Amino acid sequence: MSRQKLFENILEKKSFLCIGLDSDITRIPKHLLDKEDPIFEFNKAIIDATKDLCVAYKPNTAFYEALGPSGMISFQKTVEYIPKNIMVLADAKRGDIGNTSRLYAKSFFEYYNVDALTVAPYMGSDSVKPFLEYENKWVIILGLTSNQGSQDFQHLVVGENETLHERVLKTCSTYGTTDQIMFVIGATQSDYIKKIRSIVPDHFFLVPGVGAQGGSLEDVCETGLNDKVGLLVNSSRGIIFASDKEDFANAARAKASELQIKMEAILKNNNII
């Protein structure tokens, strides 16, 4: 999907919501466990209940890999079930030497045919570039992550007035275009988003950490929005595990709707819609 198409979808749905399909087999409603493919049944119900409210779904591959090869079949069925006008971001945080990253690109962009893949930056250019050889596919590079461990390295000073995550944004933005590269910027890091936005003014950010992790949608938007929105704000557990009963899909819809309504107000307040 192109950046222009993504922007149009956001305008149409009045939403820049991404729903994280972190479909943990130990947390999905118990009544689904006697189905043939409980994870897929869960995802299917969540997608049916929320697809008019979001512009992207983000299955984190760990939750599928934990179940072995059959989990990857659930992943595949989920990706195929998502309507084509909604982006699928595989949150896999891959990255290896060029020769090997090419195979990950083949896996995610050819076999599973997702729209975007999260990638770790530590190994540098040749670990990222193979993913950029696919038209209308995206890499989403870890910039400043939402977790506590982001303190260990991402804020290290690496130059005059420059931290590691800032250098990562600068260097990685030279690997490709704003139609190919997004960055992961955690919602819990809103103090840093103003500076980050000045470094990469035009890139989309995938923003996890709203909800269960404690980040604030409003704080992120205050300095993170650009004139093409430039944000995909993700919520996973806060939406998909809103209820563990038979009403789980409706409960997920209610939570997604709360966020969509807030997003619509933000888009209006910023004269984007």
Added chain:
Amino acid sequence: MSRQKLFENILEKKSFLCIGLDSDITRIPKHLLDKEDPIFEFNKAIIDATKDLCVAYKPNTAFYEALGPSGMISFQKTVEYIPKNIMVLADAKRGDIGNTSRLYAKSFFEYYNVDALTVAPYMGSDSVKPFLEYENKWVIILGLTSNQGSQDFQHLVVGENETLHERVLKTCSTYGTTDQIMFVIGATQSDYIKKIRSIVPDHFFLVPGVGAQGGSLEDVCETGLNDKVGLLVNSSRGIIFASDKEDFANAARAKASELQIKMEAILKNNNII
């Protein structure tokens, strides 16, 4: 497997060789392609031909994931086929927020039951620590990688006389013990290994990059060996793709044997055996 047991295996086999099972479906001998599971048949033959010469096998998950769920079945069968006294290192370069890394740990240490997993350090402590909760399992953290892109970030100066990869080694070595953590140190980076060894004197290093990538076994050993050897030197393509004909397993054995003989000489010259 414990560090002591790994050391004993090295003494017994006079080898610290790790063989990378980067079993690319497009490069394995053509006569295997009409088998039911060509990748597993290839790996099985390589393992049968080399298992007395190495102390570890390192399947890189990208080559299995590229084939979708069926590739992960080949991966699983391969892991199960490797004799129990030989370490299995899953080269997967995973890492995510704690909640999610726990699922990767479940995947690799419970479902597939490998001995060790490579992990990227960018997300810091909570992305690594869930892997350390398993007894006799290892995380192998990217330190200084063998590829060209390692220049982009890993050599950045982050403090007085300190580079990013040095800080990663120092910080990550506090996450757990030398019986739980190894580091990836590329063979192409032999100029830096003396200093790296002084920072983490007791840790095992997984050393890729000998062979196809141009690193030298002798250069790595000159400053990288410690009194418990402390090195697992990996060769992948240089061994497993030594021939693409029906003699591929014998050709792989010949290449592995060349390295084992060199390693035996190095161990003797250093009075380790």
